[in-house]
Amino acid sequence: MTEGTAQSIEIDASPEEIxxxxxxxxxxxxxxxxxxxxxxxxxxxxxxxxxAAFELEGxxxxxxxxxxxxxxxxxxxxxxxxxxxxxxxxxxxxxxxxTDGATEVVYVLRVKPNFxxxxxxxxxxxxxxxxTALRGLRQQVEA
Numbered sequence: 001m002t003e004g005t006a007q008s009i010e011i012d013a014s015p016e017e018i019x020x021x022x023x024x025x026x027x028x029x030x031x032x033x034x035x036x037x038x039x040x041x042x043x044x045x046x047x048x049x050x051x052a053a054f055e056l057e058g059x060x061x062x063x064x065x066x067x068x069x070x071x072x073x074x075x076x077x078x079x080x081x082x083x084x085x086x087x088x089x090x091x092x093x094x095x096x097x098x099t100d101g102a103t104e105v106v107y108v109l110r111v112k113p114n115f116x117x118x119x120x121x122x123x124x125x126x127x128x129x130x131x132t133a134l135r136g137l138r139q140q141v142e143a
Contacts, residue, residue, distance in 0.1 A: 006108045009138055013103060022096075026040055031136040034129060035055070041066065049069055051067065064084070065090060068081075078092065078093035087112070089111065089112035093107070109129060
């Protein structure tokens with residue numbers, strides 16, 4: 001079983017406001033470090049992304065993958081990647097919990113690449129992806 005990385009951040013906004021920014025995945029290249037391309041392939045009946053293709057740079061090499069999303073709006077969104085030549089496993093989630101006038105956002109990510117990489121480098125990359133995504137999300141929401 002691949003361990004994962006979980007981190008949290010507090011954002012001065014409601015869960016609904018943060019969810020609205022997080023669900024705009026086609027805008028991730030504007031603020032999510034390392035995400036170079038996003039293409040929404042399919043949307044659900046509420047026009048939220050259901051499937052999307054991503055290109056990520058900076059995780060040792062350029063990685064392409066497709067994610068399938070599920071939602072518990074406005075408190076959670078999660079995703080899982082189709083296994084491919086780059087990834088054996090990629091799954092993650094954002095959880096939005098209202099606190100005193102703000103929202104705690106927890107990002108959980110598990111990645112198992114399909115290429116040789118020492119565990120400590122994989123864990124370091126996961127932590128960097130999670131922390132930069134949380135900071136980017138906060139900047140995007142509070143802007």
